[in-house]
């Protein structure tokens with residue numbers, strides 16, 4: 612099967628990164644470090660990026676990674692304690708880890724988009740991670756502008772949202788043309804997911820960010836209502852929203868920009884893995900004007916605004932409702 616080795620490397624490294632995140636959370640070391648743009652990062656984001664970049668470098672030495680984080684902050688002397696902590700957690704999974712190597716692995720994620728590259732969000736939903744809510748470790752392979760593989764680890768997401776107290780911890784895997792699967796992190800139990808072809812009565816609701824700055828909630832809700840959704844939207848952090856639509860637990864994920872942030876552009880690592888999981892599960896993804904998402908132009912999707920992700924059967928109605936309001 613095409614992309615088999617890439618898939619195995621991605622799955623193994625995302626599982627290790629997920630374990631690192633869970634461990635850091637359990638050890639109560641998940642604290643916000645402020646980045647220059649004032650957004651938070653934690654030792655878990657940096658450790659997860661180190662593990663995954665190391666695994667890609669070992670298996671595919673030529674491959675470029677376009678990742679969210681870099682080691683600039685961590686190289687400063689006042690961060691030596693955090694660097695030591697990260698190195699210790701990474702060493703649990705990668706025996707040859709040292710502080711210098713960890714810094715270099717993290718910085719392997721500073722590549723540029725090209726013909727073939729990976730894009731990595733070591734923790735998507737860092738704010739969710741800090742709150743103890745949902746987050747995702749997201750890795751995707753892009754070739755010739757197309758997402759070919761997506762792996763998304765969601766350590767705190769229930770296997771089934773209808774059983775919120777049930778087992779948690781899921782990995783989503785999709786390969787172009789080969790479908791999407793869900794793997795239970797605890798047991799390895801695997802099942803195909805194809806829940807995004809048609810909406811139904813029980814999932815006729817939308818999902819959106821917990822963080823109100825990340826999406827225009829009033830507009831999102833107006834569109835959901837315009838296509839007939841009356842149920843309360845599901846608030847979920849991270850790319851897990853794509854997975855929830857893929858599983859058929861919601862039918863629509865809208866991420867619409869606020870008029871107050873006209874210059875905000877979405878990052879490729881915030882969407883690539885989620886988008887292929889949803890499409891392979893039968894769903895549709897585009898920007899708010901119906902344009903395909905551009906994953907290989909830049910790390911920021913300069914030519915796209917907003918996101919529509921939905922089950923296939925309601926996509927046209929959502930797009931039409933949106934064009935009426937904007």
Ligand SMILES: Nc1ncnc2c1ncn2[C@@H]1O[C@H](COP(=O)(O)O)[C@@H](OP(=O)(O)O)[C@H]1O
Pocket residue numbers: 650679732734735736737738739820821822824825826847848849850872875878881
């Ligand atoms: N003003 C904004 N509009 C849209 N997305 C934003 C934003 N500010 C930050 N984000 C992105 O929102 C992501 C989290 O998404 P969500 O709201 O769906 O949980 C963040 O990813 P990180 O947590 O990886 O930094 C960040 O890239």
Ligand SMILES: [Mg+2]
Pocket residue numbers: 650651679737
């Ligand atoms: Mg971030």
Ligand SMILES: [Mg+2]
Pocket residue numbers: 732734735736880881
């Ligand atoms: Mg993100």
Ligand SMILES: [Mg+2]
Pocket residue numbers: 656679732733734735736737
């Ligand atoms: Mg992130």
